[in-house]
Amino acid sequence: MEHSRLETTIPADTWWDVIQQHASNHPDRPAFLYKDQRINYGKFVVLVDRCAQSMRRRGIKKGDCVALLSPPRPEAMITFFAAGRIGAVWVGLNPKYTRRELGYVINHAQPVMVMTIRCFEERDFKDDLQTVLDDLEQQQNRPALVVFDGDAEEGTSLLDTLAEGSQEAALGEEHELHNPDDPCMLVYTSGTTGNPKGVLLSQTSLLFRSTVQASVFHTKDYPIVINFAPINHIGGMHFRGLSQILAGASIVYQERYRPAEIMTLISRHKVNMLMLGSTMLQMLLREPTFDITILQKMEWFIFSGAAMPLPILQRIKEYCPNVGSTYGLTESCGSVSYIDENASIDAAAYTIGRAIPSGQLRIANGDQPIHAPGQQGELQIRKRYCMTAYLRNEQATAEVFTQDGWLRTGDIAVLQEDGNVRLVGRMKEMYKSGGYNIYPREIELVLEQHPKVLMAAVIPVDDELYQQVGHAYLIFKPNETLSENEMAQWCRERLANYKVPKRIFLHSSLPMLSIGKVDKIALRSLN
Numbered sequence: 001m002e003h004s005r006l007e008t009t010i011p012a013d014t015w016w017d018v019i020q021q022h023a024s025n026h027p028d029r030p031a032f033l034y035k036d037q038r039i040n041y042g043k044f045v046v047l048v049d050r051c052a053q054s055m056r057r058r059g060i061k062k063g064d065c066v067a068l069l070s071p072p073r074p075e076a077m078i079t080f081f082a083a084g085r086i087g088a089v090w091v092g093l094n095p096k097y098t099r100r101e102l103g104y105v106i107n108h109a110q111p112v113m114v115m116t117i118r119c120f121e122e123r124d125f126k127d128d129l130q131t132v133l134d135d136l137e138q139q140q141n142r143p144a145l146v147v148f149d150g151d152a153e154e155g156t157s158l159l160d161t162l163a164e165g166s167q168e169a170a171l172g173e174e175h176e177l178h179n180p181d182d183p184c185m186l187v188y189t190s191g192t193t194g195n196p197k198g199v200l201l202s203q204t205s206l207l208f209r210s211t212v213q214a215s216v217f218h219t220k221d222y223p224i225v226i227n228f229a230p231i232n233h234i235g236g237m238h239f240r241g242l243s244q245i246l247a248g249a250s251i252v253y254q255e256r257y258r259p260a261e262i263m264t265l266i267s268r269h270k271v272n273m274l275m276l277g278s279t280m281l282q283m284l285l286r287e288p289t290f291d292i293t294i295l296q297k298m299e300w301f302i303f304s305g306a307a308m309p310l311p312i313l314q315r316i317k318e319y320c321p322n323v324g325s326t327y328g329l330t331e332s333c334g335s336v337s338y339i340d341e342n343a344s345i346d347a348a349a350y351t352i353g354r355a356i357p358s359g360q361l362r363i364a365n366g367d368q369p370i371h372a373p374g375q376q377g378e379l380q381i382r383k384r385y386c387m388t389a390y391l392r393n394e395q396a397t398a399e400v401f402t403q404d405g406w407l408r409t410g411d412i413a414v415l416q417e418d419g420n421v422r423l424v425g426r427m428k429e430m431y432k433s434g435g436y437n438i439y440p441r442e443i444e445l446v447l448e449q450h451p452k453v454l455m456a457a458v459i460p461v462d463d464e465l466y467q468q469v470g471h472a473y474l475i476f477k478p479n480e481t482l483s484e485n486e487m488a489q490w491c492r493e494r495l496a497n498y499k500v501p502k503r504i505f506l507h508s509s510l511p512m513l514s515i516g517k518v519d520k521i522a523l524r525s526l527n
Contacts, residue, residue, distance in 0.1 A: 027042030029248065068091075069115070308349060337354055
């Protein structure tokens with residue numbers, strides 16, 4: 001497909017308009033497939049409307065924030081669309097979060113309502129959240145807690161629970177007119193200072209990025225995809241979520257990525273677009289029950305978030321006709337560059353492709369664009385369809401954009417002669433592990449909170465399965481010591497499991513720079 005033919009005109013003003021169009025055009029097409037549930041687009045619209053009414057009757061109004069703690073399930077999309085319809089801002093919470101992490105996000109986001117699944121994988125989230133809410137810094141902002149059991153067949157559904165006690169005011173026939181450039185989603189991404197930043201995303205930006213992605217990854221009929229990504233992640237809510245909804249897709253939800261189930265899901269639901277990061281793909285290829293010839297039934301294999309080894313891509317290409325990849329950030333509101341449909345397998349393995357539509361990317365030295373191929377500079381993204389702001393952080397918002405209106409990615413890149421962009425390094429220390437963005441400073445702060453630790457430094461180390469994992473180096477206070485296992489347990493109690501360092505090394509001293517910071521380059525040679 002030629003870039004000039006890509007449809008980049010946003011097809012609707014709001015996400016509510018999008019699903020109304022789908023419900024009118026193909027009401028019986030499944031929007032969500034989850035366990036034995038089948039929610040078609042006609043029912044999807046009805047559920048969103050019911051949810052929006054319940055939220056409004058509970059006093060949720062334009063600009064308020066609502067939160068959902070849940071594994072990947074249809075409730076994430078239903079509550080997001082409902083919140084957007086009444087002008088509220090939606091934020092997803094990951095069941096992997098510890099109480100500390102839940103507390104930080106809730107304190108910072110200040111939702112007026114937190115919806116949560118009662119339990120997941122033997123963890124009681126009602127008790128966890130009650131404790132978190134009891135410890136809120138500002139009790140006057142304590143949100144309402146809405147707890148639901150799960151599927152309607154098993155217990156009380158979310159919509160039934162929301163409807164309870166929501167009779168204070170009726171929702172009028174006409175909704176307020178909301179500016180689609182206002183924020184509708186809040187996504188938390190860790191920062192180099194150690195405290196996660198809340199990224200505000202608008203309906204307009206999400207609609208635009210989704211329109212482009214749906215046009216690039218076009219299918220003969222409509223996409224059928226598996227979504228196992230967390231609801232607090234741009235990959236789960238946009239890449240495998242909203243972009244698919246815009247295309248009129250069917251989303252097969254998997255609460256946790258389980259390679260052994262993939263063959264069954266592909267066959268049962270006739271999945272035609274497999275979207276996996278490098279770690280997930282390698283786990284799938286190692287699964288004894290997986291038969292790679294099933295890729296012959298796919299129209300697309302798509303990866304994003306980390307480079308894919310060339311031998312693996314070559315093997316995939318033997319069976320799947322189209323291999324695609326993308327590059328994007330939470331702050332960019334999703335994917336901004338793509339591998340051409342007819343690009344070489346080398347381009348897919350070693351570059352992030354090119355901006356689609358053109359003009360969305362540049363390589364620059366500060367505010368000065370670099371036009372010549374082969375010269376290194378920072379990769380920057382045109383501001384128009386990027387984030388609105390960092391929530392309650394004007395300084396960070398100002399710093400992330402250049403004076404002439406471009407988002408600083410912190411990635412060092414080179415423009416190749418063929419027009420593709422190749423990443424060569426990161427200005428920031430962030431690394432990716434199994435598709436997750438991880439910032440060393442957040443982990444270092446947790447380690448340094450231990451009463452016996454004087455200083456901590458975390459660096460990424462290459463890993464065959466996860467691409468990179470963290471190694472932590474500690475200096476203890478005088479006459480103090482702890483074992484590696486004890487420190488790992490300290491981390492597990494305070495961090496999501498993917499952030500816990502793979503190894504923890506104990507030292508009496510660490511190599512230092514003249515400015516008083518740990519020399520992390522020298523650190524790599526210690527073990």
